[in-house]
Amino acid sequence: MGDTRLMKGNEALAEAAIRAGCQGYFGYPITPQSEILEYLADEGRKRGMIVLQAESEVASINMVYGGAGAGARVMTSSSSPGISLMQEGISYIACAELPCLIVNVNRGGPGLGTIQPSQGDYFQSVKGGGHGDYRLIVLAPSSVQEMADFVYDAFDLADKYRTPVLILADGALGQMMEKVEFREYIPADHVPPKPWATTGKLKERARNFVTSLHMQPEQMEEVNKHLQAKYRTIAEHEVRYELVAADDAEYMIVAYGLAARVSHRAVQLARAEGIRVGLLRPITLWPYPSAVLQSIASRLQGVLVVEMNAGQMVEDVRLAVEGRAPVHFYGRMGGVIPGPDEVVRALRAIVHNEVAQAAEAH
Amino acid sequence: MSPEITQDLTAEEQEQLECVYAKPETLTETRFHYCPGCGHSVVHRVLMEVVEELDIQDKTIGIAPVGCSVFAYHYMNIDMQGAAHGRASAVATAVKRLLPDRYVFAYQGDGDLAAIGTAETIHTCNRGENIMIVFINNAIYGMTGGQMAPTTLLGMKTSTSPTGRTVETAGFPIMITNMIAMLPGVAYVTRQSVETPNAVRQLKKAFTKGFQYQKEHKGTCFIEVVSNCPSGWKMTPLQANKWLVENMFPVYPPGDIKVPA
Numbered sequence: 025m026g027d028t029r030l031m032k033g034n035e036a037l038a039e040a041a042i043r044a045g046c047q048g049y050f051g052y053p054i055t056p057q058s059e060i061l062e063y064l065a066d067e068g069r070k071r072g073m074i075v076l077q078a079e080s081e082v083a084s085i086n087m088v089y090g091g092a093g094a095g096a097r098v099m100t101s102s103s104s105p106g107i108s109l110m111q112e113g114i115s116y117i118a119c120a121e122l123p124c125l126i127v128n129v130n131r132g133g134p135g136l137g138t139i140q141p142s143q144g145d146y147f148q149s150v151k152g153g154g155h156g157d158y159r160l161i162v163l164a165p166s167s168v169q170e171m172a173d174f175v176y177d178a179f180d181l182a183d184k185y186r187t188p189v190l191i192l193a194d195g196a197l198g199q200m201m202e203k204v205e206f207r208e209y210i211p212a213d214h215v216p217p218k219p220w221a222t223t224g225k226l227k228e229r230a231r232n233f234v235t236s237l238h239m240q241p242e243q244m245e246e247v248n249k250h251l252q253a254k255y256r257t258i259a260e261h262e263v264r265y266e267l268v269a270a271d272d273a274e275y276m277i278v279a280y281g282l283a284a285r286v287s288h289r290a291v292q293l294a295r296a297e298g299i300r301v302g303l304l305r306p307i308t309l310w311p312y313p314s315a316v317l318q319s320i321a322s323r324l325q326g327v328l329v330v331e332m333n334a335g336q337m338v339e340d341v342r343l344a345v346e347g348r349a350p351v352h353f354y355g356r357m358g359g360v361i362p363g364p365d366e367v368v369r370a371l372r373a374i375v376h377n378e379v380a381q382a383a384e385a386h
Numbered sequence: 387m388s389p390e391i392t393q394d395l396t397a398e399e400q401e402q403l404e405c406v407y408a409k410p411e412t413l414t415e416t417r418f419h420y421c422p423g424c425g426h427s428v429v430h431r432v433l434m435e436v437v438e439e440l441d442i443q444d445k446t447i448g449i450a451p452v453g454c455s456v457f458a459y460h461y462m463n464i465d466m467q468g469a470a471h472g473r474a475s476a477v478a479t480a481v482k483r484l485l486p487d488r489y490v491f492a493y494q495g496d497g498d499l500a501a502i503g504t505a506e507t508i509h510t511c512n513r514g515e516n517i518m519i520v521f522i523n524n525a526i527y528g529m530t531g532g533q534m535a536p537t538t539l540l541g542m543k544t545s546t547s548p549t550g551r552t553v554e555t556a557g558f559p560i561m562i563t564n565m566i567a568m569l570p571g572v573a574y575v576t577r578q579s580v581e582t583p584n585a586v587r588q589l590k591k592a593f594t595k596g597f598q599y600q601k602e603h604k605g606t607c608f609i610e611v612v613s614n615c616p617s618g619w620k621m622t623p624l625q626a627n628k629w630l631v632e633n634m635f636p637v638y639p640p641g642d643i644k645v646p647a
């Protein structure tokens with residue numbers, strides 16, 4: 025049975041974490057996501073969760089390591105500068121194969137930047153961020169509803185693959201209030217037990233140890249091969265995206281998160297003007313929905329990537345499109361959210377320019 | 387008894403031997419990789435003897451640091467986690483919070499605990515986390531080849547203080563254990579050593595108390611072991627232990643610093 029409420033994105037995410045049976049939260053305040061810690065310090069504790077305000081994000085992520093290593097369902101959340109501080113720990117967690125949830129409510133950077141919404145952490149989220157060859161499953165919500173829903177999915181995916189999962193939102197999704205319906209959390213049937221966890225060595229089993237250190241290069245290569253095989257499996261099975269008005273589209277906008285919501289409106293406005301445009305909204309930023317993009321690219325006149333950054337995901341779009349269609353970019357930086365009208369203008373320029381070029385060629 | 391020692395004896399002779407000293411079950415068969423005379427080996431053994439004697443192998447979770455004892459989990463036959471450099475006490479905090487009926491300890495060197503991990507150390511202790519922290523103070527970075535540590539003595543030569551540590555360039559040796567003792571959440575602070583059999587016996591008592599206080603939820607127990615690093619100090623084990631008594635003890639005097647009321 026659903027339970028419908030009006031909530032901020034951050035609070036919805038926190039509420040969903042409690043409902044998903046998260047046992048431990050470790051975090052440090054930073055705008056625009058402190059409501060997660062605040063909500064859990066109240067509601068989470070009341071409902072039996074261990075909630076600890078750590079001395080830093082460095083401590084937080086290492087607490088997540090410890091808690092996950094002890095077999096508990098655990099999470100942390102932060103915003104851009106705090107996520108940067110966590111990168112060493114995230115790399116350790118990925119290598120030690122510890123399931124956990126990390127939430128980044130992205131704000132404008134670089135540096136201390138601004139507390140306003142941004143997508144400037146795309147590269148950091150999907151290309152590594154920390155050291156070594158590892159990946160995070162990255163889920164990008166675009167509504168308060170998805171801020172809640174993706175928490176359930178994230179914990180299940182983390183357990184299924186023994187891997188850290190990142191929810192990459194932005195300040196607007198964290199702060200805005202929308203209707204959210206909490207469905208009952210039913211763990212995915214594939215959630216495996218954790219016989220590897222350090223819970224105390226019983227007589228009948230060998231000791232468990234959690235580590236990311238393998239001194240022999242051949243051994244470390246085996247660990248890497250194992251991780252890469254796991255990432256290939258994830259890439260095969262866990263790609264998620266949404267297609268809007270794609271069937272007859274001559275142009276596609278590609279955007280995720282808040283930029284996708286803005287672009288959705290832009291698609292409606294442009295269609296009213298007679299521009300046949302659709303929207304591809306990647307939901308998993310890693311693994312990236314490259315295949316779908318590849319399959320539709322050759323029938324497109326052009327692709328417009330809309331991001332709240334200087335152009336990061338556009339690189340993955342270009343890799344997928346592989347020159348089958350021209351790829352354009354429109355972005356705002358530093359915490360500025362583009363309006364649908366701006367996106368339509370960018371689209372118009374592409375369409376008209378291409379029409380003009382086509383006329384010239386004739 | 388190891389096969390090398392007993393192989394010269396007949397089966398009959400072997401049977402007559404009385405076992406007076408055995409490896410505890412809480413140590414694995416893996417040989418220590420530590421340099422000859424290194425304090426880490428002794429501390430590992432003593433700690434694991436206590437775990438065996440208290441019969442808490444199934445309830446104890448250790449956190450290994452980054453430092454020479456990074457492979458502690460290969461020797462200690464208990465469940466363990468290897469933490470990032472400096473973060474063992476944060477890792478231990480979460481394990482203990484989520485498994486409150488287990489015994490949890492963090493085992494850390496001076497670089498790990500008192501340089502890169504200072505914030506975690508102080509805040510773990512300030513929260514009074516109900517864990518035991520074992521702090522191996524050998525006044526040097528052993529693992530990375532003998533660089534200056536925050537606990538390096540004034541005048542002491544290391545690869546990064548080649549003419550001896552000076553206050554002007556590196557400040558004073560950090561008295562982290564005394565700082566920790568000031569925090570109200572901390573129940574038990576003691577400074578021990580391993581250079582003589584008697585010191586080893588005292589250390590064993592301290593570990594036993596540490597686990598006992600943890601059982602009684604007294605708060606953080608912090609046990610410093612003034613240890614050696616024959617390789618980093620460029621001394622024989624005997625010279626190192628002599629040097630330790632003459633130079634380390636005046637700055638880091640052994641004894642209890644704080645005991646529960």
Ligand SMILES: Cc1ncc(C[n+]2csc(CCOP(=O)(O)OP(=O)(O)O)c2C)c(N)n1
Nearest residue numbers: 452453454471495496497498526527528529
């Ligand atoms: C983030 C990070 N910085 C630096 C290192 C390199 N490093 C490994 S061990 C170590 C110092 C260890 O010294 P100490 O904690 O005193 O332990 P010991 O080896 O003397 O037992 C350093 C600097 C690292 N592994 N990780």
Ligand code: SF4
Nearest residue numbers: 421424454528615616
């Ligand atoms: S380098 Fe020093 S601390 Fe490390 S094992 Fe050798 S003697 Fe021990």
